[in-house]
Amino acid sequence: xxxxxxxxxxxxxxxxxxxxxxxxxxxxxxxxxxxxxxxxxxxxxxxxxxxxxxxxxxxxxxxxxxxxxxxxxxxxxxxxxxxxxxxxxxxxxxxxxxxxxxxxxxxxxxxxxxxxxxxxxxxxxxxxxxxxxxxxxxxxxxxxxxxxxxxxxxxxxxxxxxxxxxxxxxxxxxxxxxxxxxxxxxxxxxxxxxxxxxxxxxxxxxxxxxxxxxxxxxxxxxxxxxxxxxxxx
Ligand SMILES: *Cc1c(COP(=O)(O)O)cnc(C)c1O
Numbered sequence: 001x002x003x004x005x006x007x008x009x010x011x012x013x014x015x016x017x018x019x020x021x022x023x024x025x026x027x028x029x030x031x032x033x034x035x036x037x038x039x040x041x042x043x044x045x046x047x048x049x050x051x052x053x054x055x056x057x058x059x060x061x062x063x064x065x066x067x068x069x070x071x072x073x074x075x076x077x078x079x080x081x082x083x084x085x086x087x088x089x090x091x092x093x094x095x096x097x098x099x100x101x102x103x104x105x106x107x108x109x110x111x112x113x114x115x116x117x118x119x120x121x122x123x124x125x126x127x128x129x130x131x132x133x134x135x136x137x138x139x140x141x142x143x144x145x146x147x148x149x150x151x152x153x154x155x156x157x158x159x160x161x162x163x164x165x166x167x168x169x170x171x172x173x174x175x176x177x178x179x180x181x182x183x184x185x186x187x188x189x190x191x192x193x194x195x196x197x198x199x200x201x202x203x204x205x206x207x208x209x210x211x212x213x214x215x216x217x218x219x220x221x222x223x224x225x226x227x228x229x230x231x232x233x
Contacts, residue, residue: 038225099124116157131179162202180217
């Protein structure tokens with residue numbers, strides 16, 4: 001059963017209230033925060049329903065699914081690839097995506113740049129950091145992220161937007177706080193530190209279960225699936 005438009009609207013209202021309250025509690029403005037609707041595993045009908053409710057930023061984990069659902073985009077739609085991309089899918093990812101949140105190798109940056117040039121576009125890029133230090137998660141390790149950021153080359157067709165991380169999956173959102181704070185410090189350190197970091201201001205962190213902590217720690221981009229679309233099958 002797909003969730004109805006009314007149910008989705010209720011979910012959105014509840015989520016917006018939660019975001020407002022979290023912002024108020026730490027004296028932030030919710031206008032600083034972009035909401036990505038993570039539509040993975042949900043059919044195109046629900047994407048259209050979300051669009052009708054005002055959703056413009058969508059997140060997908062897998063390139064193939066992104067292509068199926070977002071090759072033709074409605075006006076103003078932006079597609080964010082938020083999951084790890086296999087090297088043989090990079091080209092397709094660049095073609096469909098406006099932004100990739102899961103980059104964690106320098107070689108990938110060079111290749112993304114080439115594909116972006118081929119596609120005549122400038123691709124927004126986030127560097128994923130493995131702040132949870134769980135082996136199952138991808139991302140640059142906390143130990144090597146400084147070196148990584150120092151080595152990132154200036155590339156014509158890439159726009160470095162900021163950092164991304166996934167919180168710890170322990171059931172307690174407080175366990176993610178340290179990792180989120182680490183990401184914010186890193187952003188503060190590198191934002192504007194070089195010409196190609198002049199837009200490096202975004203923090204893509206916070207999902208359904210840990211968005212309050214993420215907002216308190218400075219998130220500017222929330223990636224929310226379950227709270228909007230309901231459970232995934
Ligand atoms: C699935 C996914 C999300 C959304 O998770 P929810 O808990 O459903 O909000 C966010 N970020 C990434 C990287 C994901 O894979």
